[in-house]
Amino acid sequence: xxxxxxxxxxxxxxxxxxxxxxxxxxxxxxxxxxxxxxxxxxxxxxxxxxxxxxxxxxxxxxxxxxxxxxxxxxxxxxxxxxxxxxxxxxxxxxxxxxxxxxxxxxxxxxxxxxxxxxxxxxxxxxxxxxxxxxxxxxxxxxxxxxxxxxxxxxxxxxxxxxxxxxxxxxxxxxxxxxxxxxxxxxxxxxxxxxxxxxxxxxxxxxxxxxxxxxxxxxxxxxxxxxxxxxxxxxxxxxxxxxxxxxxxxxxxxxxxxxxxxxxxxxxxxxxxxxxxxxxxxxxxxxxxxxxxxxxxxxxxxxxxxxxxxxxxxxxxxxxxxxxxxxxxxxxxxxxxxxxxxxxxxxxxxxxxxxxxxxxxxxxxxxxxxxxxxxxxxxxxxxxxxxxxxxxxxxxxxxxxxxxxxxxxxxxxxxxxxxxxxxxxxxxxxxxxxxxxxxxxxxxxxxxxxxxxxxxxxxxxxxxxxxxxxxxxxxxxxxxxxxxxxxxxxxxxxxxxxxxxxxxxxxxxxxxxxxxxxxxxxxxxxxxxxxxxxxxxxxxxxxxxxxxxxxxxxxxxxxxxxxxxxxxxxxxxxxxxxxxxxxxxxxxxxxxxxxxxxxxxxxxxxxxxxxxxxxxxxxxxxxxxxxxxxxxxxxxxxxxx
Amino acid sequence: xxxxxxxxxxxxxxxxxxxxxxxxxxxxxxxxxxxxxxxxxxxxxxxxxxxxxxxxxxxxxxxxxxxxxxxxxxxxxxxxxxxxxxxxxxxxxxxxxxxxxxxxxxxxxxxxxxxxxxxxxxxxxxxxxxxxxxxx
Numbered sequence: 001x002x003x004x005x006x007x008x009x010x011x012x013x014x015x016x017x018x019x020x021x022x023x024x025x026x027x028x029x030x031x032x033x034x035x036x037x038x039x040x041x042x043x044x045x046x047x048x049x050x051x052x053x054x055x056x057x058x059x060x061x062x063x064x065x066x067x068x069x070x071x072x073x074x075x076x077x078x079x080x081x082x083x084x085x086x087x088x089x090x091x092x093x094x095x096x097x098x099x100x101x102x103x104x105x106x107x108x109x110x111x112x113x114x115x116x117x118x119x120x121x122x123x124x125x126x127x128x129x130x131x132x133x134x135x136x137x138x139x140x141x142x143x144x145x146x147x148x149x150x151x152x153x154x155x156x157x158x159x160x161x162x163x164x165x166x167x168x169x170x171x172x173x174x175x176x177x178x179x180x181x182x183x184x185x186x187x188x189x190x191x192x193x194x195x196x197x198x199x200x201x202x203x204x205x206x207x208x209x210x211x212x213x214x215x216x217x218x219x220x221x222x223x224x225x226x227x228x229x230x231x232x233x234x235x236x237x238x239x240x241x242x243x244x245x246x247x248x249x250x251x252x253x254x255x256x257x258x259x260x261x262x263x264x265x266x267x268x269x270x271x272x273x274x275x276x277x278x279x280x281x282x283x284x285x286x287x288x289x290x291x292x293x294x295x296x297x298x299x300x301x302x303x304x305x306x307x308x309x310x311x312x313x314x315x316x317x318x319x320x321x322x323x324x325x326x327x328x329x330x331x332x333x334x335x336x337x338x339x340x341x342x343x344x345x346x347x348x349x350x351x352x353x354x355x356x357x358x359x360x361x362x363x364x365x366x367x368x369x370x371x372x373x374x375x376x377x378x379x380x381x382x383x384x385x386x387x388x389x390x391x392x393x394x395x396x397x398x399x400x401x402x403x404x405x406x407x408x409x410x411x412x413x414x415x416x417x418x419x420x421x422x423x424x425x426x427x428x429x430x431x432x433x434x435x436x437x438x439x440x441x442x443x444x445x446x447x448x449x450x451x452x453x454x455x456x457x458x459x460x461x462x463x464x465x466x467x468x469x470x471x472x473x474x475x476x477x478x479x480x481x482x483x484x485x486x487x488x489x490x491x492x493x494x495x496x497x498x499x500x501x502x503x504x505x506x507x508x509x510x511x512x513x514x515x516x517x518x519x520x521x522x523x524x525x526x527x528x529x530x531x532x533x534x535x536x537x538x539x540x541x542x543x544x545x546x547x548x549x550x551x552x553x554x555x556x557x558x559x560x561x562x563x564x565x566x567x568x569x570x571x572x573x574x575x576x577x578x579x580x581x582x583x584x585x586x587x588x589x590x591x592x593x594x595x596x597x598x599x600x601x602x603x604x605x606x607x608x609x610x611x612x613x614x615x616x617x618x619x620x621x622x623x624x625x626x627x628x629x630x631x632x633x634x635x636x637x638x639x640x
Numbered sequence: 641x642x643x644x645x646x647x648x649x650x651x652x653x654x655x656x657x658x659x660x661x662x663x664x665x666x667x668x669x670x671x672x673x674x675x676x677x678x679x680x681x682x683x684x685x686x687x688x689x690x691x692x693x694x695x696x697x698x699x700x701x702x703x704x705x706x707x708x709x710x711x712x713x714x715x716x717x718x719x720x721x722x723x724x725x726x727x728x729x730x731x732x733x734x735x736x737x738x739x740x741x742x743x744x745x746x747x748x749x750x751x752x753x754x755x756x757x758x759x760x761x762x763x764x765x766x767x768x769x770x771x772x773x774x775x776x
Contacts, residue, residue: 072659072660072663072666073680074659074660074663098663098678100666101662101663101664101665101666101667102662102663102666102678103666103674104666105666105667105669106665106666106669106670106671106672106674107671107672107674108669108671109671110674113647113673113674113675114674116674116675117674117675117676117677120677121677121678124677124679498716500713500716501716503710510713511713520713520714564682584715584716584717607714608682608683608714609682609683609685609686609712609714609715609718610682610683610685610686611683611685611686611715611721613686613688614685614686614687614688614689614725619688623682623686626681626682626686628688628691631679631681631691632691632694634679635651635679635694635695635698635700636698638649638651638677638700639649639698639699639700
């Protein structure tokens with residue numbers, strides 16, 4: 001039972017193909033192949049008239065298979081499959097072969113060879129279509145519920161977008177308060193608003209929404225299932241503050257414990273019962289039980305609002321899709337890297353931003369007023385070994401902080417010791433403005449990094465400046481700020497779902513341009529800096545994109561998956577279970593079918609790698625659209 | 641048919657990313673021999689060792705398995721799994737008296753133009769030295 005009425009279309013692509021490949025000769029060579037009923041050359045097959053011709057032929061000749069030989073299927077396979085579908089042909093009975101990128105462009109000095117090659121691969125396409133079967137996309141029900149992990153600026157943005165479309169969002173945040181890294185930043189470029197204000201504005205919107213369930217102080221401990229049906233376990237740690245009370249401030253004042261406040265990177269202290277910063281959300285404070293001595297002073301003031309014996313709570317939710325918005329960590333310099341942890345006046349950019357926020361009128365660090373600051377760029381970025389990537393946001397963020405320092409505290413000298421200045425796009429004006437305001441720039445190379453020494457009260461930064469032909473310059477400063485990049489966060493849940501990582505350790509999209517916010521795992525999307533270093537503008541843009549992508553199937557109520565998954569020939573299957581062991585996604589299992597153990601495919605979970613098919617001793621498993629019979633037929637045809 | 645006139649025929653199994661890499665080679669007008677024929681597959685770990693042997697028995701002089709390598713969108717351990725298949729294929733080749741140099745595996749990313757051309761050309765040169773495959 002083969003497809004016996006096949007149409008073949010060989011494209012000129014203007015001249016992109018036909019200048020090298022003799023398309024007439026190709027048509028001539030295949031028109032009498034068995035089962036080919038019509039073969040044509042076409043000037044532009046992808047054009048409207050080109051598509052129309054295919055559609056007309058499908059109807060006129062009652063075609064049950066089509067081969068289009070033109071550009072790469074990554075360009076126009078979908079175009080031609082849609083054309084086939086419009087004419088009533090199952091779109092998977094169309095095979096797109098590539099005689100442009102793989103032939104005419106690659107072999108332009110061997111026209112004869114290119115034409116021969118085109119003939120062979122068109123024949124191979126015909127052979128494949130002959131064996132092709134009609135396939136249906138896999139439909140998966142999608143109840144409108146989404147889990148978003150991480151309530152930083154990206155997670156909140158995505159939650160708002162989805163909620164406004166009527167989709168329910170579970171927004172899970174590990175720390176007791178929302179806002180993430182942006183809340184900690186000083187004035188986030190380019191709006192010039194304080195990070196906390198941005199978060200507050202978004203949270204005010206969240207409060208208007210009925211579709212957002214915010215779960216803070218909670219960790220996702222397990223995710224099982226597939227697109228349309230993820231079962232998620234969450235453990236909500238006790239906050240110990242269980243109800244509102246008008247006297248929280250008194251309770252906090254009364255608390256006898258003082259520990260460094262992580263939110264300010266230890267620049268300030270907090271109590272055991274605390275808010276990390278004023279206006280933090282949720283409005284209930286939290287008790288840090290690791291430092292609490294259970295003295296009970298706060299209970300005396302707030303009574304039942306505080307329960308020191310509150311227990312962790314296990315929750316289970318079902319969702320159709322997941323968006324990871326888990327963010328990044330700032331690079332933590334090594335002991336002694338540019339004097340870090342050796343000299344107390346060497347701090348990182350995130351610490352500096354907190355310092356800017358906390359100081360009033362005068363910029364003071366460790367009780368000394370700061371007048372001269374050296375910023376060292378590319379710390380922990382673009383290394384030869386280690387973090388090879390550029391975090392990109394740091395150049396702009398550093399200059400922006402320097403400008404903010406000058407604006408807030410007046411006379412401050414800033415020295416910028418950089419490798420390459422990447423104030424890309426709209427942000428070049430920050431660089432220009434800094435230059436106008438007296439910022440001085442020095443350029444160092446990776447091989448000769450600046451050295452830091454102490455001289456009296458000052459730190460001396462010695463830099464070999466490439467801008468002045470390697471002149472050695474010594475800069476006496478009060479503070480050295482290390483412009484650190486972003487590093488990926490690790491989490492058990494990523495490996496639970498087997499989300500792929502990029503070379504740099506961030507979460508990897510399927511394709512940077514074609515599918516920028518989807519991961520290889522169906523229904524698992526990424527937004528914000530968990531994907532790659534991003535500033536808050538890029539983070540919210542990608543978060544909105546992830547929300548929109550999730551909405552495309554959630555609003556339809558179902559997702560359509562490509563039909564290229566494996567299937568089992570039950571007659572051949574002996575139930576040996578080799579395939580079950582091979583599948584990394586638990587999508588194939590043994591099941592009793594009519595009294596016999598047989599391999600059984602969970603269609604929504606199969607990702608179509610077909611690793612199982614390769615190890616089957618009986619060749620009982622095949623990948624739809626790429627069956628071994630088809631591959632063998634292709635091989636045969638290429639050698640004819 | 642050996643020596644100057646012999647043009648080895650190479651079958652290329654190109655997985656998702658490698659297929660794009662070969663597209664990119666065309667886009668960059670990188671040149672390599674025309675007697676190279678691509679069969680598109682999603683992931684190289686689907687290759688049965690016996691299918692590789694089949695290609696040789698039918699008359700291909702060489703087989704190049706261009707996997708997506710580390711960039712495989714299907715499997716995080718695609719490299720290891722594919723390597724296992726290829727090891728088994730080498731055993732099959734040996735049993736059938738086919739030189740192992742005729743089979744090559746490499747990870748080709750979506751922009752790995754140079755790597756692709758280098759691998760194809762070096763396999764081509766190797767095959768020229770080895771001469772045509774014995775069919776059947």
